[in-house]
Amino acid sequence: MGGKSGPSNNQMVQFEMQQAQEAKDKENKRQARLDQGKGVIDDLFGNRNFGDDFYDKYRNAELDYTMPQLTEQFTEAKRGAENDLARAGLLRSGAAGWVQGKLTNQMGVNEAGIRAKADTDTSELRKSIAAQQQQAYNQLYQTEDPTVAANTASSSVANAQLTQPNVGALDAMFKPIAIGLGSAIAPVVGQYETNRALNSSSGRGQGSLTTSS
Amino acid sequence: MCDPISMIGLAFSIGMSVYNMQQQQEMANQQESANAQWVAYQRRQSQEFQARDEALRKNAEAGRTGALDELTAKKQQEAQENEAARLKASLTPEQLANQAEGDPNALASAMFSGQQNGSKEMQSAVQGHIQQAAIDARKRIAALAEVQSYGGSQYGLTNRANTILNAAGQDIRMAGNQRGGQLAAYNVAKAVEPIKITQYGGSAAGGLAGAGAQIAGGGLGNAMAGSM
Numbered sequence: 001m002g003g004k005s006g007p008s009n010n011q012m013v014q015f016e017m018q019q020a021q022e023a024k025d026k027e028n029k030r031q032a033r034l035d036q037g038k039g040v041i042d043d044l045f046g047n048r049n050f051g052d053d054f055y056d057k058y059r060n061a062e063l064d065y066t067m068p069q070l071t072e073q074f075t076e077a078k079r080g081a082e083n084d085l086a087r088a089g090l091l092r093s094g095a096a097g098w099v100q101g102k103l104t105n106q107m108g109v110n111e112a113g114i115r116a117k118a119d120t121d122t123s124e125l126r127k128s129i130a131a132q133q134q135q136a137y138n139q140l141y142q143t144e145d146p147t148v149a150a151n152t153a154s155s156s157v158a159n160a161q162l163t164q165p166n167v168g169a170l171d172a173m174f175k176p177i178a179i180g181l182g183s184a185i186a187p188v189v190g191q192y193e194t195n196r197a198l199n200s201s202s203g204r205g206q207g208s209l210t211t212s213s
Numbered sequence: 214m215c216d217p218i219s220m221i222g223l224a225f226s227i228g229m230s231v232y233n234m235q236q237q238q239e240m241a242n243q244q245e246s247a248n249a250q251w252v253a254y255q256r257r258q259s260q261e262f263q264a265r266d267e268a269l270r271k272n273a274e275a276g277r278t279g280a281l282d283e284l285t286a287k288k289q290q291e292a293q294e295n296e297a298a299r300l301k302a303s304l305t306p307e308q309l310a311n312q313a314e315g316d317p318n319a320l321a322s323a324m325f326s327g328q329q330n331g332s333k334e335m336q337s338a339v340q341g342h343i344q345q346a347a348i349d350a351r352k353r354i355a356a357l358a359e360v361q362s363y364g365g366s367q368y369g370l371t372n373r374a375n376t377i378l379n380a381a382g383q384d385i386r387m388a389g390n391q392r393g394g395q396l397a398a399y400n401v402a403k404a405v406e407p408i409k410i411t412q413y414g415g416s417a418a419g420g421l422a423g424a425g426a427q428i429a430g431g432g433l434g435n436a437m438a439g440s441m
Contacts, residue, residue, distance in 0.1 A: 009245070012407075015252045019259065026263075040281065049286035061359035068353055125363060128371050135378045136281060142385045143273040147393065161371065 030144050037140040045133035059122040066114050069170045074107045077174040084179035099177055110173045128161060222427070244410040251407035262399040269388045269395065276384030283377045289370055296368045300358035305351060312347035320344060 043049070081099050085091045282288075311319035320340040321329070328339055364371045 009248050011252050012248055015255065022259075022263075037277075044281060044285060054286060054290070058360070058363050061356050061363075064356035065353055065360055068349070128364070128374075132284060132374045132378065135382070136277075136284070139277045139280070139378070139381055139385050142382075142389055143270065143277045147389075 034140065034144055037144075038137070041133060041136045041140065045129060045136070050129050055122050055125060058125050059118045062118045062121055063115065066118070066170065067111070070107070070110055070114060070173055073170070073173050074103065074110075077106075077177075078103055081177055081179065084177075088179050090179070099179070102177060103174065106174050131161070240410050244408075247408035247410060251405070254405065255403065258399060258402040262395060262402075265395050266392055269392045273385040273388035273392075276381040276388070280377050280381035284374060289374070292368070292373050293362050293370045296366060296370070296373075297355075297358045297362035299368070300361055300366055301355050304358055305354050309347050309350055309354075312344055313351045315344055 078100075081103060082091065085093075085096045085099065090096055308319055308322070312323060317340075320343050321336075323343045324336070324339055328336060331339075362369050366372070
């Protein structure tokens with residue numbers, strides 16, 4: 001420091017050395033606290049606490065909400081198809097099998113879609129917990145270094161966000177299968193296959209079974 | 214023989230040199246004392262700063278660890294379950310809850326008007342369907358409440374965590390700001406320099422000693438020349 005007397009002045013040199021040692025000790029303690037603090041955060045937000053069980057609970061809750069809608073729609077579609085097939089006298093025909101296959105296919109694809117959505121939404125929950133963890137790290141560094149706190153004071157804290165699943169009713173998940181309608185009003189798509197299935201299966205060459213896309 | 218003027222000059226020169234040495238010693242003592250005061254001042258400032266900084270750091274640490282205590286998986290899960298229960302009660306229509314619990318009035322109110330005059334068996338069958346539908350609806354409302362309780366609802370998991378982290382963040386930033394101010398004040402204290410002792414008149418005394426020596430030297434020179 002300027003203005004100090006020469007190196008012969010022992011007490012000033014001693015003081016400077018003591019200050020340097022204290023700064024070193026303080027820094028060592030700070031680093032130890034950082035290590036310890038990071039370890040606590042790692043453990044708190046790690047798999048031991050926020051493991052698959054935690055996230056599965058959320059995923060299952062979403063499935064418990066959406067799957068009954070799908071099942072209900074499937075039941076309705078199946079019942080409607082059964083009634084229509086019965087009215088058309090095709091309940092025990094190959095055409096009925098074709099309709100059942102169509103419904104089963106749609107059910108499988110729709111269920112997979114719902115499960116995929118639940119999985120993606122669960123991933124959002126994971127991101128939200130990870131954001132909490134990141135905030136905890138930031139706060140650790142802010143606590144241990146006031147300049148970090150001062151620098152981050154002006155910037156707003158990025159809050160954790162959870163993109164929630166759409167909890168509204170599902171759209172119609174099953175394409176209507178019109179059975180017994182005239183081919184004139186049946187949609188073009190699927191008509192050929194439907195009629196072919198109907199004709200080859202019934203063996204009576206009459207009636208029609210069409211799908212609308 | 215030395216002439217008296219030379220002797221006086223020599224004595225004067227020696228006297229002034231002694232005086233000059235005493236002055237320098239005095240100055241060195243004063244400087245040492247000033248340095249000691251400076252060291253004491255700096256040490257006191259350093260200790261006070263470290264104590265204040267540590268106290269403020271502990272304030273920030275208390276805010277930080279307090280937040281972490283509230284964010285443990287156990288506490289978050291408890292909060293989520295409480296919120297799910299709150300939402301379940303809040304989202305379930307009273308009439309639906311009554312129907313699910315088999316309240317006869319609630320079930321009867323849901324029947325079509327023509328069914329009120331039907332047989333007991335028929336009414337019982339219809340009411341059974343209504344009750345089962347209400348139970349199913351409640352299950353799905355419970356699942357909806359569960360999903361909502363993780364995020365967007367009033368006291369949902371994400372909102373709760375953000376509130377806790379933001380509160381701790383305010384404590385930490387406040388402490389950080391105060392620590393920054395303390396550090397700035399301490400830096401000013403550190404820049405204080407020790408008093409510099411200057412020997413006023415020291416050079417004059419030295420000059421006088423030199424002049425005395427010159428006179429004495431001159432007189433002695435003359436005496437030596439005369440004796441040869």
